[in-house]
Amino acid sequence: MKKRGALEFSFAWIFAIIAGAFILFLAIYGITKFTGTQQAAQTAETSKQIGVLLDPLETSFETGKSAVITTGAKTIIYNKCSNVGSFGTQSIQTAQEINGKFSDTSTSVGFKNKYIFSEKEVRGKKFYLFSKPFEFPFKIADLIIITSADKTYCFENAPRDIENEIGQLNQSNFKTLNCASKDIRICFDSSENCDINVNTHTKSVEKNNQISYYEGDALMYSAIFSDNEIYNCQIQRLMKRTYELSAIYAEKERTLSQTAQCGLELNSYLNTYENLAKNLENSEDLYVMANIGGTLSTLNDNKNRCALW
Amino acid sequence: MVNIIRLNKRAQMKIQQMSFMIIAVLIFFVLVGMVIFVVRINGLKKTATGIQQEDALYLASKVANSPEFTCGNAFGTQKSACVDMDKIMALKENINDYGNFWGISNIEIIRTYPTDYNNITCSSSNYPNCGIIQLYDKPISGSDVSNYVSLCRKVYSEGTVKDKCDVGKILVSYEKK
Numbered sequence: 001m002k003k004r005g006a007l008e009f010s011f012a013w014i015f016a017i018i019a020g021a022f023i024l025f026l027a028i029y030g031i032t033k034f035t036g037t038q039q040a041a042q043t044a045e046t047s048k049q050i051g052v053l054l055d056p057l058e059t060s061f062e063t064g065k066s067a068v069i070t071t072g073a074k075t076i077i078y079n080k081c082s083n084v085g086s087f088g089t090q091s092i093q094t095a096q097e098i099n100g101k102f103s104d105t106s107t108s109v110g111f112k113n114k115y116i117f118s119e120k121e122v123r124g125k126k127f128y129l130f131s132k133p134f135e136f137p138f139k140i141a142d143l144i145i146i147t148s149a150d151k152t153y154c155f156e157n158a159p160r161d162i163e164n165e166i167g168q169l170n171q172s173n174f175k176t177l178n179c180a181s182k183d184i185r186i187c188f189d190s191s192e193n194c195d196i197n198v199n200t201h202t203k204s205v206e207k208n209n210q211i212s213y214y215e216g217d218a219l220m221y222s223a224i225f226s227d228n229e230i231y232n233c234q235i236q237r238l239m240k241r242t243y244e245l246s247a248i249y250a251e252k253e254r255t256l257s258q259t260a261q262c263g264l265e266l267n268s269y270l271n272t273y274e275n276l277a278k279n280l281e282n283s284e285d286l287y288v289m290a291n292i293g294g295t296l297s298t299l300n301d302n303k304n305r306c307a308l309w
Numbered sequence: 310m311v312n313i314i315r316l317n318k319r320a321q322m323k324i325q326q327m328s329f330m331i332i333a334v335l336i337f338f339v340l341v342g343m344v345i346f347v348v349r350i351n352g353l354k355k356t357a358t359g360i361q362q363e364d365a366l367y368l369a370s371k372v373a374n375s376p377e378f379t380c381g382n383a384f385g386t387q388k389s390a391c392v393d394m395d396k397i398m399a400l401k402e403n404i405n406d407y408g409n410f411w412g413i414s415n416i417e418i419i420r421t422y423p424t425d426y427n428n429i430t431c432s433s434s435n436y437p438n439c440g441i442i443q444l445y446d447k448p449i450s451g452s453d454v455s456n457y458v459s460l461c462r463k464v465y466s467e468g469t470v471k472d473k474c475d476v477g478k479i480l481v482s483y484e485k486k
Binding site for chain 1: 367368465
């Protein structure tokens with residue numbers, strides 16, 4: 001009898017333990033998944049909010065705008081660029097520090113109408129952003145440059161206008177005097193112990209032994225603060241938009257020739273410009289476009305009341 | 310023998326009781342989990358809609374200043390919130406390439422003053438004698454935000470090219486998530 005009683009008791013216990021373990025496993029698994037989902041949602045939310053915060057940086061006729069983003073926890077912003085499709089895609093992913101460890105990267109948030117120039121990974125709690133309109137020769141887009149407050153950039157021997165602009169941005173991580181040894185040194189037309197060299201004659205920026213070419217101040221800043229890979233990808237995206245805008249201006253000129261009796265002086269140049277923009281492979285080819293861009297600009301100015309932009 | 314059967318029955322009853330209890334506990338946990346999940350999903354939906362609305366609010370004012378819409382220097386000095394109608398008509402011709410470029414469902418530009426041709430939708434054949442430009446050839450759906458803008462174009466009058474600016478608004482519609 002005793003033995004049978006013991007069997008009955010032990011079976012009930014075994015059953016309870018197995019079922020209890022199963023419930024506990026389900027509960028722990030559920031909580032882990034739920035916490036993971038919440039983290040993913042939070043980081044995705046941060047990525048999207050960063051994207052929305054970039055909207056006020058779009059300029060109308062200002063020469064530039066600046067802003068600051070401060071996050072609750074230490075954050076890594078991953079800047080991703082793809083040149084696939086009509087305009088390519090700008091994606092942002094973030095990872096936030098939770099209990100001393102960075103979470104998995106968030107779901108990628110993509111934008112087709114934004115151009116962010118930065119390192120592939122920007123780390124910190126405070127981020128400085130500034131935007132510059134890119135005109136080539138008509139306005140193509142606003143370029144947004146992101147830097148972390150944790151890194152200080154020191155501009156040496158910069159031309160007066162650049163120095164003034166840097167001062168006006170009021171970013172505490174940019175300075176033009178008293179460079180410290182830990183600062184990232186950006187030198188203009190000189191190359192003594194500099195991290196980044198800007199050659200204003202060849203319109204090139206040398207960084208990490210790689211050379212990027214630029215046209216105009218907006219692209220110069222972009223080349224200084226971004227990785228070569230990001231810079232080249234964004235240049236290709238910008239040229240895709242240049243291609244579309246050239247087509248729009250060519251169409252506008254044709255419309256104006258009918259509705260306002262304007263001439264078609266720019267049409268053939270715009271077609272050439274379209275083709276060049278479509279076939280641009282890297283920043284080295286920018287100067288060819290800049291030459292035709294100069295002609296387009298002059299012709300447009302000469303059109304007076306029939307100006308296209 | 311009777312005792313053994315009685316004991317077996319009692320044990321079976323206990324196992325049955327415990328099974329029901331365990332199933333009840335399991336159902337309870339699943340229900341609690343589902344409630345938390347639904348609350349969280351609702352929260353996420355609200356956040357997504359909030360972000361999207363914020364995005365759209367900025368977008369309405371921003372779109373007017375984007376290179377595809379803005380007057381630039383074409384009408385003398387640079388103007389804020391000025392939409393170049395001639396450029397918009399050219400953009401409409403190339404709109405297929407712009408697919409989901411602005412991340413919204415449609416953009417409509419409506420002339421509010423003067424009121425001639427107000428209800429006529431623009432096409433390449435009736436422009437500029439029309440009052441509504443619908444950028445994407447699909448109905449306006451979802452929520453929308455709007456901003457007042459100047460609508461400028463070039464006209465040929467009395468032997469010269471003149472700038473003509475009307476009052477209008479730009480309406481951006483987006484799908485609520």
